[in-house]
Amino acid sequence: MQARMPILEVEGLRHRFADGTPALSGIDLSVNAGEFVVIAGPNGCGKTTLLRHLNGLILSRTGRVRVDGVSVARNPARARRMVGMVFQDADAQIVGETVYDDVAFGPENLRLDRSEIHDRVTAALAAVGMTHLADQRPHLLSGGEKRRVAIAGILAMRSPILVLDEPFSNLDYPGVRDVLEQILSLHRNGHTLILTTHDLEKVLAHADRLVVMGDGRIRRDGPPETTVKGIDAFGVREPWASRQGLPLDSWLS
Amino acid sequence: MQARMPILEVEGLRHRFADGTPALSGIDLSVNAGEFVVIAGPNGCGKTTLLRHLNGLILSRTGRVRVDGVSVARNPARARRMVGMVFQDADAQIVGETVYDDVAFGPENLRLDRSEIHDRVTAALAAVGMTHLADQRPHLLSGGEKRRVAIAGILAMRSPILVLDEPFSNLDYPGVRDVLEQILSLHRNGHTLILTTHDLEKVLAHADRLVVMGDGRIRRDGPPETTVKGIDAFGVREPWASRQGLPLDSWLS
Amino acid sequence: MTQSQQLHLTVYASLFAALIAAGAYLAIPVGPVPIVLQNLFVMVAGLLLGSRWGLAAVGVYLLAGALGLPVFAGGAGGIGRILGPTGGYLVGYLPVVFLIGFIAERSKGRIPFDVLAMICGTVVLYACGVSWLKVVTGMGWSKAAAAGMVPFLPGDVLKIIAAVPIAKTLRPVIQGKFQDAGADAYSRG
Amino acid sequence: MAELTAFGYRSGRSLLHRLDPRTKLISLILISIGSLGADLSGLAVLFLLFLAALRPIHWSLSAVIREIRYLLFLLTLVFLARAFSAAGTPVGSVWDVTVTREGLFEGLLISGRLLVVVLWGLIFVAVTRPAEVRATIVWLLGPVPLIPEKRVATMVSLLVRFIPVIARQARETGDAQRARGIEARKNPVFRLTAFAVPLMRRIFQDADQLVIAMEARCYSEDRTGPDLTWHRRDWLVLPAIMALILLIRFL
Ligand SMILES: Nc1ncnc2c1ncn2[C@@H]1O[C@H](COP(=O)(O)OP(=O)(O)OP(=O)(O)O)[C@@H](O)[C@H]1O
Ligand SMILES: Nc1ncnc2c1ncn2[C@@H]1O[C@H](COP(=O)(O)OP(=O)(O)OP(=O)(O)O)[C@@H](O)[C@H]1O
Ligand SMILES: O=C(O)CCCC[C@@H]1SC[C@@H]2NC(=O)N[C@@H]21
Ligand SMILES: [Mg+2]
Ligand SMILES: [Mg+2]
Numbered sequence: 053m054q055a056r057m058p059i060l061e062v063e064g065l066r067h068r069f070a071d072g073t074p075a076l077s078g079i080d081l082s083v084n085a086g087e088f089v090v091i092a093g094p095n096g097c098g099k100t101t102l103l104r105h106l107n108g109l110i111l112s113r114t115g116r117v118r119v120d121g122v123s124v125a126r127n128p129a130r131a132r133r134m135v136g137m138v139f140q141d142a143d144a145q146i147v148g149e150t151v152y153d154d155v156a157f158g159p160e161n162l163r164l165d166r167s168e169i170h171d172r173v174t175a176a177l178a179a180v181g182m183t184h185l186a187d188q189r190p191h192l193l194s195g196g197e198k199r200r201v202a203i204a205g206i207l208a209m210r211s212p213i214l215v216l217d218e219p220f221s222n223l224d225y226p227g228v229r230d231v232l233e234q235i236l237s238l239h240r241n242g243h244t245l246i247l248t249t250h251d252l253e254k255v256l257a258h259a260d261r262l263v264v265m266g267d268g269r270i271r272r273d274g275p276p277e278t279t280v281k282g283i284d285a286f287g288v289r290e291p292w293a294s295r296q297g298l299p300l301d302s303w304l305s
Numbered sequence: 306m307q308a309r310m311p312i313l314e315v316e317g318l319r320h321r322f323a324d325g326t327p328a329l330s331g332i333d334l335s336v337n338a339g340e341f342v343v344i345a346g347p348n349g350c351g352k353t354t355l356l357r358h359l360n361g362l363i364l365s366r367t368g369r370v371r372v373d374g375v376s377v378a379r380n381p382a383r384a385r386r387m388v389g390m391v392f393q394d395a396d397a398q399i400v401g402e403t404v405y406d407d408v409a410f411g412p413e414n415l416r417l418d419r420s421e422i423h424d425r426v427t428a429a430l431a432a433v434g435m436t437h438l439a440d441q442r443p444h445l446l447s448g449g450e451k452r453r454v455a456i457a458g459i460l461a462m463r464s465p466i467l468v469l470d471e472p473f474s475n476l477d478y479p480g481v482r483d484v485l486e487q488i489l490s491l492h493r494n495g496h497t498l499i500l501t502t503h504d505l506e507k508v509l510a511h512a513d514r515l516v517v518m519g520d521g522r523i524r525r526d527g528p529p530e531t532t533v534k535g536i537d538a539f540g541v542r543e544p545w546a547s548r549q550g551l552p553l554d555s556w557l558s
Numbered sequence: 559m560t561q562s563q564q565l566h567l568t569v570y571a572s573l574f575a576a577l578i579a580a581g582a583y584l585a586i587p588v589g590p591v592p593i594v595l596q597n598l599f600v601m602v603a604g605l606l607l608g609s610r611w612g613l614a615a616v617g618v619y620l621l622a623g624a625l626g627l628p629v630f631a632g633g634a635g636g637i638g639r640i641l642g643p644t645g646g647y648l649v650g651y652l653p654v655v656f657l658i659g660f661i662a663e664r665s666k667g668r669i670p671f672d673v674l675a676m677i678c679g680t681v682v683l684y685a686c687g688v689s690w691l692k693v694v695t696g697m698g699w700s701k702a703a704a705a706g707m708v709p710f711l712p713g714d715v716l717k718i719i720a721a722v723p724i725a726k727t728l729r730p731v732i733q734g735k736f737q738d739a740g741a742d743a744y745s746r747g
Numbered sequence: 748m749a750e751l752t753a754f755g756y757r758s759g760r761s762l763l764h765r766l767d768p769r770t771k772l773i774s775l776i777l778i779s780i781g782s783l784g785a786d787l788s789g790l791a792v793l794f795l796l797f798l799a800a801l802r803p804i805h806w807s808l809s810a811v812i813r814e815i816r817y818l819l820f821l822l823t824l825v826f827l828a829r830a831f832s833a834a835g836t837p838v839g840s841v842w843d844v845t846v847t848r849e850g851l852f853e854g855l856l857i858s859g860r861l862l863v864v865v866l867w868g869l870i871f872v873a874v875t876r877p878a879e880v881r882a883t884i885v886w887l888l889g890p891v892p893l894i895p896e897k898r899v900a901t902m903v904s905l906l907v908r909f910i911p912v913i914a915r916q917a918r919e920t921g922d923a924q925r926a927r928g929i930e931a932r933k934n935p936v937f938r939l940t941a942f943a944v945p946l947m948r949r950i951f952q953d954a955d956q957l958v959i960a961m962e963a964r965c966y967s968e969d970r971t972g973p974d975l976t977w978h979r980r981d982w983l984v985l986p987a988i989m990a991l992i993l994l995i996r997f998l
Contacts, residue, residue, distance in 0.1 A: 070734070094477040095447045109959055129965065137963045140475075144956030147964070149877045149907045161965040166974045187758060191911040194348050205964065221475050222393075224347040224503050225542040250477050251504065253545070289478040289556070292506070292545035303542070362922045382930065390926045396952070397919035400927070400945050402727075414928035444948060458927065565966060566958050572902040573954050576909035580917070585817070590824040602947075618902045625880055626775075626868035627907070632817030636868025637779050638861045639818070643825050694857065695828040720939040727944050731951050 057120075059085040059213060059244055060106065060135075065115030067101055067268075075101040077268040079115070085212070088245040090276070092252055093265030094287030099248040100140065102265070103215050106246070107135040119213070133162065136206030140217040142198035143191065151177070151193075151201055152186040158209040169208075176207040180234055196227030203234055214238060216247045220254050228254055229303060236304075253291045256280060257300040264288060276300060310373075312338040312466060312497055313359065313388075318368030320354055320521075328354040330521040332368070338465070341498040343529070345505055346518030347540030352501040353393060355518070356468050359499070360388040372466070386415070389464030393471045395451035396444070404430070404446075404454050405439040411462040422461075429460040433487055449480030456487055466497045473507050481507055482556060489557075506544045509533060510553040517541065529553060559736075566735045567611050574603040574615035575622065578651075579629035589705045590643045590695060592631045597683060598717040600651045601676045604658025605725040606732055612655040620648060646690025647683060654679040654686075667729055669722055676718045757873045761803040762980065768879040769886055770981040774988045775871045781992035782863040787852075789995035790859045796991075797866045804873055811869060818865055822858035829854030877904065882973030897970060905957075912953055920946045 060083040067076040075098045083089055091099050104110045105117050108128030117124040117131075124131040139145045148154030155176055159169040177183045180200040185193065190201055199219055206214060216235065220228050236258055239245055249255060256262065262279040264272035264286050271286050272279050277300065283290045293301050313336040320329040328351045336342055344352050357363045358370050361381030370377040370384075377384040392398050401407030408429050412422040430436045433453040438446070443454055452472060459467060469488065473481050489511055492498050502508060509515065515532040517525040517539050524539050525532050530553065536543045546554050581595030604612040623635040630639045630648065640648055658679040665671030684707045692702035758764075763771070782793050801808060812819065835849030872880070881900040888896035920942065932938055 095449050095475075095480055104959070107963055109962055132963060132965045139956070139960055139963075141956060143912065144953055145960035145963075146908060147905075147957070147961060149904050153878050153904070157961075158964040160970040161967050163967075163969070163971050165971065169971060189911075191908075191915075196348065209964065218475065222348075222471065222503070224540050225537065226540050227348055228542075250475070253506070284478065287477050287479050289481075296549075357922065360926055362925060382928070385926055385928055392919065392923055392926075394919060396949055397916070398923040399949075400920075400924060400941065410924075411927040414931045416931060444952070462927065561968075562958070562962065564968075565961060566955075568898060568902060569905060569954050569958050569961070570951075572905035573909050573950065575902065575906045576913055577950075579906065579910060580913045587817070587820060590821060590828065614902070618899060618906060621884070621899065622903050622906055625772075625884070625903075626872040627903075628814075629906075632821075634815045634818050634865060634869070635872075636865040637776075638864030638868060641783065641864065642818075642861050643821060695825050696832050696853070697828055698832070701828075701832075716935055716939060719936050720943055723940050724943055724947055728947055728951060731948065 057085060058082040059120045060246075061116070061118040062102075062105070063116045065102070065105060065112060065117060067098075067105070067110060067112040067115075075268055076105075076112070076115075079268070079270060081263065081270060081273075083244060083246065085120075085244055086239075086242050088239050088258065088260045089247070089263055090252070090256060090259040090261070091246065091248045091263045091265060092250070092283070092286075092288040093248075093271075097265045097287075098268040099265055100217055101268075103137065103217055103246070103248065106213075106215060107132045107137055109137075133209060134211055135213045135215055136209055136211030138199065138202045138206060138214070138216045138219055140221060142195055142202060142222075145202050145205075146190040146198070147205075149189060150186070151182060151188050151190055154190050154201055155204045155208050158205055162209065172208045172210070173204075176204040179207055179237075180204045194227070195222050196224070196230050199223070199227075199231050200234060203231075203238075207238075212242075213244045214246070216245070218248055218250070220249060220251060225303075232258070232303060250288070252280065252283075252288065254303055256291060257302040310338060311335040312373045313499075314369070314371040315355075315358070316369045318355070318358060318365060318370060320351075320358070320363060320365040320368075328521055329358075329365070329368075332521070332523060334516065334523060334526075336497060336499065338373075338497055339492075339495050341492050341511065341513045342500070342516060343505070343508060343512040343514070344499065344501045344516045344518060345503070345536070345539075345541045346501075346524075350518045350540075351521040352518055353470055354521075356390065356470055356499070356501065359466075359468055360385045360390055362390075386462065387464055388466045388468055389459030389462050391452075391455045391459055391467070391469045391472055393474065395448065395455050398455045398458065399443045399451070401443060403439070404435060404441050404443050407443050407454055408457045408461050411458055415462065425461045425463070426457075429457040432460055432490075433457045434483070448475045449477065449483065452476065452480070452484055453487070456484070460491075465495075467491060467499070469498070469500045471501055471503070473502060473504060478556075485511070485556060503541070505533065505536075505541065507556055509544060510555040563736055567607070570732065571603075571607060571611045571615040572618060574599060574607060574612075575619040578603070578616070578619045579622070579627075582629060582631045583633070585631035587632070588709050591647070591687070591691065591706045591710070592644075593710060593713055594631050595717070596631065597647070597651070597654075597680075597714065598721060600655050601658055601679055601717065601721050602724055602728075604655040604675065604679065605662045605672055605721065606728055607659060608663045609656045609659030612659040613652060616651045616655045620651070623648070641694075643691055643694045644687070645694070647687035649690075650683045650686025654683045657682055667725075669726070672722060672725055673718060676721060680714055680718070756876055757804055757806065759804055759874070761874065763800060763804060763870070763874040765978075765980065766874075766984060767975055767977055767981045768875050768883040769975060769977075770984055771871055771875055772883045772887065773985060775867055777988050777992045778867045779864045781995045782860050782867075785860065785863075785995050787856060787859065790856075790863055792991075792995060793863045794859075794866070797863070797870065800870050804870070806873065811866070814869060815865060818862070822862055825861075826854035826858045829857060877907065878973060879975075882975055885972055886975065895968065897972060898968060901970075909954075913950060916949050916953070917946055920949065 062081040065079040068074045108124045108131045111125050119131045119134045147157045155173045159172050219231050256276050259276050262276045266286050280294050315334040318332040321327045361377040361384045364378050372384045372387045400410045408426045412425050509529050512529050515529045519539050533547050577599040581599045585592035585594050603615045623629045624637050626636045628634050658675045661675035688702050688706040691706040830846050830850040831844050835847035837845040838848050839846050884900040885896045888894050
């Protein structure tokens with residue numbers, strides 16, 4: 053019954069950048085296995101910085117981050133295997149010169165043997181419906197396709213936890229629906245999901261939980277329907293339906 | 306009564322990129338002085354390519370583009386003075402080492418004298434509420450702030466026509482509202498505005514006209530309320546209010 | 559050096575290799591040797607990456623070209639290009655970047671030394687480039703110099719002038735990665 | 748920068764495609780050595796073989812010529828330089844410079860040798876996947892001391908990965924500056940710095956993003972290397988090539 057134990061634990065996390073910018077000032081957050089958490093908040097409130105602590109891309113002295121029980125600071129390598137991350141800028145995360153090579157990058161770093169890598173890559177590409185583009189050069193893909201490749205790259209590493217930083221930015225309507233369907237099928241398969249966005253409209257209807265950040269702190273945390281009420285005050289737009297007192301509706305329906 | 310004469314005329318415009326990608330296949334569009342036109346359409350439908358024709362960044366052999374009466378191909382320099390462009394990627398537009406220098410870049414290229422340049426820059430910075438950051442290094446600003454600097458840089462050139470390519474991408478709610486207010490006040494002052502976006506929600510209520518593109522063609526063109534109906538079919542999300550048969554509502558109210 | 563800093567340098571060196579290739583792509587033919595921006599990026603690589611990693615950048619560039627990637631002036635690579643008329647410049651980039659890096663490492667970003675380093679580098683570059691051009695084409699020294707050096711000197715002066723502000727703006731960006739981040743972070747922020 | 752971004756690989760199932768990349772690389776090296784010492788007849792043989800190789804990989808000579816048009820220009824200049832500068836029996840003169848038979852012969856030989864090497868280089872990339880090229884690099888540099896072959900291989904693929912990014916950002920920066928009237932400025936130093944400085948800063952920000960993305964995907968120096976296996980066809984092709992080269996050199 054693991055679905056109830058916390059797989060991610062953040063306690064009293066603070067972070068100040070080298071130039072003195074205080075990005076996080078005391079974050080406490082605990083995410084259960086299989087949960088789908090949406091994090092919202094104004095520009096510069098610390099979302100990306102928080103996410104980068106989850107797999108040890110940034111380590112801070114004050115505060116603790118644990119990925120199912122093990123401190124990230126103690127074992128960043130493990131944290132990076134457990135926590136797959138899709139970045140805000142789809143282009144910046146392309147590593148390989150073909151889609152296949154790009155997806156294979158992670159498994160190669162895990163030192164798996166070739167056949168295992170091949171199986172994982174083909175499976176991952178199939179999962180995001182990109183098999184036919186395996187030999188394509190990634191930078192020629194559309195925004196939506198690039199995001200799918202990024203997700204495949206994570207799937208190939210078999211990370212149980214997925215972190216997506218603004219996965220919808222610059223995507224058109226079909227692109228958003230594509231990525232959204234991807235995300236939901238991952239959720240159904242038991243992945244733990246953490247997603248940041250400025251447009252709650254696009255995803256909130258499917259989330260288990262909404263976390264609102266502001267000035268490097270967590271302002272609100274709870275079930276979407278209730279937490280989203282009057283969220284405008286925190287620099288996030290409350291979805292139209294919710295404004296009208298209606299239930300949140302999905303972009304997929 | 307210039308508000309009725311077309312200030313922008315595009316006729317039979319086609320464009321194919323060097324690598325053979327057909328980006329525009331026959332565009333006819335005419336915009337009146339003082340109009341506020343929103344252009345929507347899926348990724349890769351040619352929005353940016355069309356905009357880049359308006360000030361001669363791209364010149365195509367087939368088709369004509371005229372900025373109040375004068376062919377862009379004949380006099381690109383003039384077209385660039387007349388048509389100010391805010392790019393999709395705010396970072397791409399940063400040219401100066403400080404916010405002030407960045408905004409001054411355009412006027413300096415216009416060969417204005419120092420005092421004139423100074424007046425324009427201070428006015429532009431005030432207009433976007435960035436006076437206090439005049440000496441900041443632009444690449445350190447937040448996404449919203451960068452966007453405003455980009456707009457200020459165009460204001461300082463006093464172009465009567467403003468073209469904004471996805472000005473809301475990656476902006477938080479307050480950021481969207483700020484930029485939106487900027488845009489509307491420009492509109493009130495008689496600027497002609499052309500804006501592309503994937504999220505009609507954010508701006509359509511204020512537009513005079515909606516143009517829908519697909520596969521390098523114009524699919525629909527007309528008053529927002531009517532044109533937006535059933536727009537999902539063109540790969541653009543119809544705003545929630547409109548779905549409910551309600552009048553479009555503003556993000557500012 | 560931490561693993562992260564190692565990776566930063568690896569990526570930066572690859573980036574410079576790519577910049578050198580991009581600088582070669584826009585080639586203006588003026589006789590057997592074209593005008594390119596290639597050598598500008600070679601010089602900047604030396605100034606910013608230092609001798610060792612500068613060498614790595616140029617080495618990777620040449621390797622990619624030798625394997626046939628179209629990274630040399632006007633596209634089309636291959637060992638044939640390295641043995642071709644402009645091969646002297648290509649191979650010469652190795653000592654050039656090393657020399658510039660060597661001087662820059664010791665001059666702590668003082669502009670006069672940067673300029674000096676680039677002038678020395680350019681001298682070495684033409685020593686290699688022109689003599690090989692002479693061998694391949696069988697021209698005399700004067701002809702070889704006329705075809706392989708004289709037309710480029712104004713452009714190269716321009717590049718050296720441009721390299722100074724580029725190095726000035728990017729040094730903090732790069733060296734920021736290599737002094738221990740203060741405040742709360744004890745890894746790169 | 749389409750040409751630049753193209754790795755030049757043309758997918759297919761021809762024998763050349765199926766050969767082990769190491770076989771292809773060794774053959775390429777042998778051919779290069781061979782042609783550099785070859786006389787005109789030898790070059791002719793290698794050139795005819797090249798033409799023969801084009802068919803199975805569905806490549807037209809005209810397309811190849813387009814690919815190397817710039818090189819052809821260079822080689823013509825080399826040819827002329829030789830033709831006019833070498834001493835020997837005159838066959839005619841343009842203005843007051845005399846063209847000698849030896850000159851023509853030498854010019855043809857030298858430019859011909861370079862041409863053949865480049866042409867076979869094109870074939871090599873055309874029939875070898877990027878990943879295989881990387882694999883060959885690892886294999887090639889493996890024995891070389893002091894060189895971390897896997898890192899070098901990664902760097903080569905990063906180079907390929909960076910070029911389209913540089914191209915795009917250069918275009919965007921250029922557009923943004925033209926949109927704000929940079930063309931009114933004539934001073935080349937100003938133009939070059941005003942363009943290069945912000946562009947380089949942006950490209951480096953992108954590089955930092957890439958570093959973070961690589962770390963997030965567990966980048967490590969010792970990654971799973973590519974695995975290559977020799978087949979029977981390799982043991983048939985290699986000796987054949989060697990024999991050919993020997994013939995060319997010594998007959
Ligand atoms: N490398 C850095 N050095 C210094 N300050 C930084 C750095 N990265 C981010 N910051 C600052 O830290 C704060 C938090 O940044 P962060 O990117 O986490 O915000 P965010 O919530 O992701 O914003 P957005 O919604 O725009 O993505 C901001 O004030 C930002 O300017
Ligand atoms: N420099 C280029 N070279 C080749 N093809 C290009 C280039 N720029 C754009 N394209 C292609 O031209 C088509 C139109 O591109 P464009 O950027 O105008 O679309 P868009 O409507 O702006 O898309 P988005 O909504 O993602 O911004 C796309 O298929 C794109 O891949
Ligand atoms: O074929 C190549 O890629 C090498 C071209 C070398 C051109 C040399 S570099 C120094 C000098 N300055 C130029 O602008 N071009 C020549
Ligand atoms: Mg962020
Ligand atoms: Mg666009």
